[in-house]
Amino acid sequence: MANRAKSGFLANMSHELRTPLNAILGFSQLMNRDPALTPAQKENLDIINRSGEHLLELINDILEMSKIEAGRVTLNETNFDLYDLLETLIQMLDLRAKTKGLQLTCNLTPDIPQFVRTDEGKLRQVLINLLGNAIKFTESGHVILRVDAGQVQFQTEGEASQLCLFFEIEDTGPGIEPSEIKQLFAAFTQTETGRKSQQGTGLGLPISHRFVKLMGGDINVKSAVGQGTTFQFNVQVAIGDVVDRKPQPSAQHVIGLAPDQPAYRILIVEDRMENRKLMVNLLQPLGFEVQEAENGKVAIEYCERWQPHLIWMDMRMPVMDGYEATKHIKAHRQGQATVIIALTASALDEERAQILAAGCDDFVRKPFLEDTIFEKMTKYLGVRYIYEKTQPLSLQTAREVTTSHLSVMPTEWLAELHQAAMCARSKRIKTLIQEIPEEHSLLMEGLTDLVNNFDYEKILALTQP
Known part of the structure; x- marks a missing residue:
């Protein structure tokens, strides 16, 4: 009865939540096509889009956890290019790492096969969760993804040969207290560092844990406070057939x-x-x-x-x-x-x-x-x-904000900014940004980028008394 109730919840809540989001994100995309938009209006629409996508991520996490608990999650195995998957993830997360001054690298051993067969979507989600957390909570140093392969186990005739892939994500972040490691994979539970960031639902790691189990593996964590954290997991895959690389979506309107x-x-x-x-x-x-x-x-x-x-x-x-x-x-x-x-x-x-x-x-x-x-x-x-004919975009360096940039502002202003970031009050932060003198435009742009990307923990770290 409980599982049937959860299935009903999933069907109804998915429809009720995604339908209005479809209108919000859809109309903001349509409005963005208007050539008469001012830069300020375009920025406002970008904020609506980012906020809607952020909300969609949270909804997806909650619904995914409900699907898992209702026993409605199954493997959707396909052949895919593992090299392409890892390359795409690193490209996607590299900019976020660089804006924080972090070095993001991926190391593969020579025996990693290019084509494998497992649930590509679930493997991607696990890697995004773990790498995203590592970047989010690390303020300096590096984040490293290492991939290794276990020995191929030849199956009975007619079955594809199996392989165990080992993944390791190492960061130089604040580390996790030993007393908190046990609760890492509990739903809706966050560590002290996670609570301070005021982001997320506490579902990323529990979902990753369930997905890894579903793919025939396990996940564990090693951490030292003040030195960093290392997540390790493995999954069972089959050697896959050659597949064509997925075409990249067009950026043209x-x-x-x-x-x-x-x-x-x-x-x-x-x-x-x-x-x-x-x-x-x-x-x-x-x-x-x-x-x-x-x-x-x-x-x-x-x-x-x-x-x-x-x-x-x-x-x-x-x-x-x-x-x-x-x-x-x-x-x-x-x-x-x-x-x-x-x-x-x-x-x-x-x-x-x-x-x-x-x-x-x-x-x-x-x-x-x-x-x-x-x-x-x-x-x-x-x-x-x-x-639409588009002009080639010139490469721009990331507008990195440092404590030295903020030193031009009064102590009282910094204290207000810190308090607003702690409460995630984006409107108040933007009001404070308007008080920055025009000659410090880089500081204005850098802080605006941080608040638009919900990077409140970065603002907290920069304004820490």
């Missing part, structure tokens, strides 16, 4: 449809007005013919008289849901030629199978990026776009 194409008819089926409006505002200005339907029953009527090329189908709706509507449309010859892509706010992996079984050609999770919508339409309809 779509501004219209390329000439000499059909007049594409797109039907948006969604019970929430704000989500319908988001999709309409995204597609109609580009040149698509767009119609809206508030439920599956209305969608079927549109299909019979308008014959859309593609339907974006929400799966949870009153009157008639997306599952029933899709089955009805695909049951007719006319509807079989129509591409149906599900839009789902569910966090459950098994819903993918249900969606495809209903007849959908593909699915996209909410909240989505606009690039994902355009890529799917290219994949299934062959749509070609006109892209």
Whole structure:
């Protein structure tokens, strides 16, 4: 009964939380396309986007923990390029490390295979959690990721050979008290250092622990107060087949449809007005013919008289849901030629199978990026776009703030800044930043970057009395 209750909680809360987030992040992306925006407005939209993404991370963590406790988490094993995964993670986290003056390195032993088979998403999440924590709590020195491989164990004939991968993340941070190590992997529990940072939910390490166990390994930690911490974990993988490197998403903005194409008819089926409006505002200005339907029953009527090329189908709706509507449309010859892509706010992996079984050609999770919508339409309809011409960006050095930069400000101002950072009062911090004299613009920009990236612990460290 408890597991069924948790499953119900997951389905409902995932939908209820992700649906409004889809509108928040979606409309902020749309507004960012407006060329008339002032720099201040662009900065405000960037803050909305970052805050929404931060909120999405917290929601995902809570839902992931609930899925684990309900026994709803399974391995989704695929072949992937391990070198590519590690390279992407280091590139993603390197800027964050450099802004703190840290050296982030990755050391692989020569016997590490390039292609392996396990759950790539779960391995990535474990590494992001551990490396992210190491960077967050380390103020000086280095963070090192080491990867080693155990001996290959040849299985019975016909089975892939198995390998044990060993990962080690070492930092030179403050370390963890011996009394706190036992509670590291308990849900919603943080160490003293974590509580001082006033960030996170205390779920990153428990989720990582469960994922590692699921992948046939274990995780442990060694730490010395004042010297640093080392997390070690291992996972069981199979030697994988060669796979193509994943194409990198385009950084260009779509501004219209390329000439000499059909007049594409797109039907948006969604019970929430704000989500319908988001999709309409995204597609109609580009040149698509767009119609809206508030439920599956209305969608079927549109299909019979308008014959859309593609339907974006929400799966949870009153009157008639997306599952029933899709089955009805695909049951007719006319509807079989129509591409149906599900839009789902569910966090459950098994819903993918249900969606495809209903007849959908593909699915996209909410909240989505606009690039994902355009890529799917290219994949299934062959749509070609006109892209905005962008000027190459010049490389900028990170605006690193040091205590010497802050020494130009009065003691009372520093005390106020410290107190505001301790309470995570971003508005108050920005008001204080406005008091910095114009000749110290680098200090203003550096502090603004810190508060925009929720790096309150850095501000606390710089203003420590």
